[in-house]
Amino acid sequence: MLAKTYGGAVYGVDAKLITIEVNVGQGTKFWMSGLPDSAVKESEHRVEAAVKHYGFMMPRQKVVVNLAPADIKKEGSAYDLPIALNILKASAQIKADELENYIIMGELSLDGKMRPIKGVLPIAIEARKHKFKGFILPKENAKEAAIVNDLDVIGVDTLEEAIGFFEGTKEIEPLEIDTRDVFMAELNNYPVDFKDVQGQENIKRAFEIAAAGGHNVIMIGPPGAGKTMLAKRLSSILPPLSLHEALETTKIHSVAGKLGTNASLISTRPYRSPHHTISDVALVGGGGNPQPGEISLANNGVLFLDELPEFKRTVLEVMRQPMEERRVTISRAKVSLDYPANFMLIASMNPCPCGYYNHPEKECVCSPGVVQRYLSKISGPLLDRIDLHVEVTPVSFDEMTANRKSESSDDIRKRVISARELQHKRFDHSNELHCNAMMPSQMVKEVCQINEAGKTLLKTAMEKLGLSARAYDRILKVSRTIADLAGSEDIKIEHLAEAIQYRSLDREGWAG
Numbered sequence: 001m002l003a004k005t006y007g008g009a010v011y012g013v014d015a016k017l018i019t020i021e022v023n024v025g026q027g028t029k030f031w032m033s034g035l036p037d038s039a040v041k042e043s044e045h046r047v048e049a050a051v052k053h054y055g056f057m058m059p060r061q062k063v064v065v066n067l068a069p070a071d072i073k074k075e076g077s078a079y080d081l082p083i084a085l086n087i088l089k090a091s092a093q094i095k096a097d098e099l100e101n102y103i104i105m106g107e108l109s110l111d112g113k114m115r116p117i118k119g120v121l122p123i124a125i126e127a128r129k130h131k132f133k134g135f136i137l138p139k140e141n142a143k144e145a146a147i148v149n150d151l152d153v154i155g156v157d158t159l160e161e162a163i164g165f166f167e168g169t170k171e172i173e174p175l176e177i178d179t180r181d182v183f184m185a186e187l188n189n190y191p192v193d194f195k196d197v198q199g200q201e202n203i204k205r206a207f208e209i210a211a212a213g214g215h216n217v218i219m220i221g222p223p224g225a226g227k228t229m230l231a232k233r234l235s236s237i238l239p240p241l242s243l244h245e246a247l248e249t250t251k252i253h254s255v256a257g258k259l260g261t262n263a264s265l266i267s268t269r270p271y272r273s274p275h276h277t278i279s280d281v282a283l284v285g286g287g288g289n290p291q292p293g294e295i296s297l298a299n300n301g302v303l304f305l306d307e308l309p310e311f312k313r314t315v316l317e318v319m320r321q322p323m324e325e326r327r328v329t330i331s332r333a334k335v336s337l338d339y340p341a342n343f344m345l346i347a348s349m350n351p352c353p354c355g356y357y358n359h360p361e362k363e364c365v366c367s368p369g370v371v372q373r374y375l376s377k378i379s380g381p382l383l384d385r386i387d388l389h390v391e392v393t394p395v396s397f398d399e400m401t402a403n404r405k406s407e408s409s410d411d412i413r414k415r416v417i418s419a420r421e422l423q424h425k426r427f428d429h430s431n432e433l434h435c436n437a438m439m440p441s442q443m444v445k446e447v448c449q450i451n452e453a454g455k456t457l458l459k460t461a462m463e464k465l466g467l468s469a470r471a472y473d474r475i476l477k478v479s480r481t482i483a484d485l486a487g488s489e490d491i492k493i494e495h496l497a498e499a500i501q502y503r504s505l506d507r508e509g510w511a512g
Contacts, residue, residue: 001025003090005082005099006132008123009074012337013251013292015122017130019068020079020104022086027062034067037075046077047084049110054160059091073334075289078117081106081136084159085166096166101133102154104162112159114138118257121250124148134174136162140261144254146177147247147265177264183243186267188413190236195408199395203230206390206502208412211237212419213481214435216323216345216385218308220504221392222362223355227348230392231304234346235269236409238301239417245300248340252299256292270301272343276310280318285339286330295322298343308347309377316382319345323385326438345386349378360393375505387437387474389504419484436481441473448476454496461500475499 002023008015030044048058065083067074082104088094105123107115116138124145127135134152135145142155152174156162164170194204203219203226210217211234219227241249250266253259259266274283274294285293295303305311322328322341330337351357352371357364364371420435426447427433439447450458458475461467467475476491479499483491 001090001092003086003096003099005086006103007079007082007105008103008119008126009072010119010122010255011335012290012339013122013248013255015119015126016072017103017126018072018074018079019066020082020086021066021068022083022090023064023066024059024087024090025062025064028060030063030065032065032067034065034070035073036067036079037073039077040067040074040079043077043080043083043108046080046108046110047087050080050108050112050159051084051088053110053112054163056088056093057091059087061091063087063090076117077107077115078105078119080108081114081159081162084108085162088163094163094167096163098133098166102136103127103132103134104136106136106138106156106162108159114140114157114159116140116261119255120144121147121247121254124151124153125251127151136165142175143177143262143264144250144259146175147179147182147250149179179265180243182265183246183267186265187240188236188268188410190233190268190409192233192236193409194233194237194412195406197226197230197233197406198402198404200226200230200392203390203392204407204412206388207234208237208416209478209481209485209502210234210344210346210388211239211412211416212435212485213387213423213477214344214437215387215478215481216437217347217388217390218383218386218505219346219348219390219392220351221348222359222394223350225392225394227392228304228306231273231302231306231346231348232271233409234344235271235302237412237416238269238344239413239420241267241269241300249300252292252296252340256297258297270298271304272298272301273304273306276305276307278311278315280312280315283315284318284322284328284341290330290332290335290337292339293328295319295328295341295343296339299340300342301344303343303345305345305347308349309374313377313379317379320381320385347386348392351375358391383505384474387478388502390502391504415485418487419481422484422487436477436484439477444473444476448480448491450476450479450491450496451493453493454491457493457496458500465500465503467500467503471503475503478502 004021007018009018089096120141128148128151136154139155139157142153146153154172165172272294283293326342328339328341352366352374354365356362357371423435479491479495482495
């Protein structure tokens, strides 16, 4: 007897429909086809233990399980539940006439309890796309799937509950979530705030410019100056996620298994801070079973690389193309996957190995040439993609103990949102451009025009400060953002002058 139901397989950040067919007939042995990996093949033993736990029998006939399309590799343990239900139906132990109307996914433990799975949200979106009646899955994943409207999400704790639901002996109400209510409830709910930061007004200003224009930032300063503390607060002044961005971000974290149990929609911008020992595959994504990397998990948010020169050179270099294209492509012999990678890069570093070069009080003990060699660990092409170079100085005792009230993240965010609205109008003709940092060179000439006085200032700065030619476009983009924050249609000379200050590492002789 033949039984059939449906599941899903995640490829990249999207899902494909998988048909799970089971035939119980004459013969012996358990056969599985459809390019299953080891975890899928081992489902035979989990399914057998689970069905016996509830008093059912594993057929002692020939059982053929086919996962179609058969030319696509199937991975993971999430096919346990549909295989178990199909075997019970095909062997006439249960009546489940509605089995084909649902997408069913879930891992079984040996006692029949459900374990959570990864990639639920893309599968739920695929289920709605194909107009399935509902989605049967572990209860711990139900909130995540319920983000998708017009789909009955049935969370079950055990195989017995799933059987009872299809036989009509157990009534389970579909979980309903108002996506917009969930989204708005957690919007901008950040645990950190700029009002807790004393001093460092120049860094706050630089971060406000970075947030307003989507610019990348590198901070150079001694240990303990507050670089990490400031970087953690950048997400809190970025514009709120749109519902589309929130769904995209949630899909990536769902595929990577980073959402956790009973999680639903991600409503705040992600902040990722990988350790400097990370591999290039872990950073950009990939592996034998391709998974999104840190740059994709930081999509629509912030990627913070602390102690930048300590990262392996190969790790930093693989970021160059994703930073330009805002996505990363993982190519294998039989498949090519795209992961979004639209992130803001925030990096920090000490100015030298001892950390005290240019320190106002402590003396640097590094020998001549060591500082330059330390900075040269970061390649020119990578620095070329970082718009703002900010020198961080230690906060004085008087500033730390002052009772001055600092500006909150909410106040800064309002100005950032106003600047972004100007940019949305400016780039209304393009679906790919959303902020000033994304402008290609040809558009910079049109949008970032400066008067004769500005040209003279920029020429003088490039000659006298030893600024490199690559700094030219970056300065114009940053000055455009500063003008947007000021609500100015034109780039004025003071906007240009401030932008020039943020090119520390381009100055000849900066490191001796």
